Amino acid sequence: MALKDLENRISVAQSLAPAVRNANTNGTGIDLQGFNSAMVVFNFGAWTDGTHTPSLQHSTDNSTYVTCDSNSMNGTFVAVSSGAGANTIQKIGYTGGYRYIRAVMTVSGATTGAAANAVVLRGHPAVGPV
Numbered sequence: 137m138a139l140k141d142l143e144n145r146i147s148v149a150q151s152l153a154p155a156v157r158n159a160n161t162n163g164t165g166i167d168l169q170g171f172n173s174a175m176v177v178f179n180f181g182a183w184t185d186g187t188h189t190p191s192l193q194h195s196t197d198n199s200t201y202v203t204c205d206s207n208s209m210n211g212t213f214v215a216v217s218s219g220a221g222a223n224t225i226q227k228i229g230y231t232g233g234y235r236y237i238r239a240v241m242t243v244s245g246a247t248t249g250a251a252a253n254a255v256v257l258r259g260h261p262a263v264g265p266v
Contacts, residue, residue, distance in 0.1 A: 144265030147171065147258040151239035154181075157188065158249030163239035165198040172260035174230040176239055178213065179253050183222040186246025189215040190226060190254065194234035201238060208232030216250060230256075 151163030168174055178190040190213040193201040206212070210229035216222070230237055239254030258266075 145259065145261070147261070147266045149256045149258065150253070151176070151256055152241060152252065152254035154251065154253040156249050156251045157241055157243055158186065158246040159243055161241045161243075162193075162201075163254055165195060165201070165236040165238045166256040166258070167198070167236055168258060169235055170262045171258035172262065174237060174259065175257045176228055176230060176237065177255050177257065178226045178239065179255075180216055180221055180224050180226075181251030183216060183219050183250040184246075184248035186249055187215050187217040187244050188221075188246070188250045188252060189213070189242040190252075191240045191242065192228065192230065193238050193240055194230075194232050195236040195238075196234055198236040201236075203240075204230070204232055204237075222250070
């Protein structure tokens with residue numbers, strides 16, 4: 137069976153660069169114009185301390201962001217507050233109608249923190265390949 141090429145059908149953008157996080161961080165806004173679907177992926181590495189809560193925000197202008205409600209997401213994120221959440225991946229589908237989205241990491245009680253990053257996969261391009 138021949139596999140179909142996915143690389144030319146999606147675009148990957150980094151919202152939160154890989155880093156050890158011990159403070160709240162807003163990711164870079166990702167423009168969804170020209171795409172008809174999106175998925176946000178948080179990748180957690182080593183966890184030392186604190187509670188690390190991933191979330192998603194959206195915006196019409198890449199300036200004023202609001203937190204996405206459950207109607208704008210297909211799935212939910214879970215806070216990482218122990219070693220059990222280390223080296224895990226969390227993903228949700230974005231179903232809202234805003235042009236821009238960004239990943240957000242809210243951190244409490246962390247001294248050393250946890251390693252994490254977030255990427256946005258944009259799919260179903262209006263014009264392909266991407």
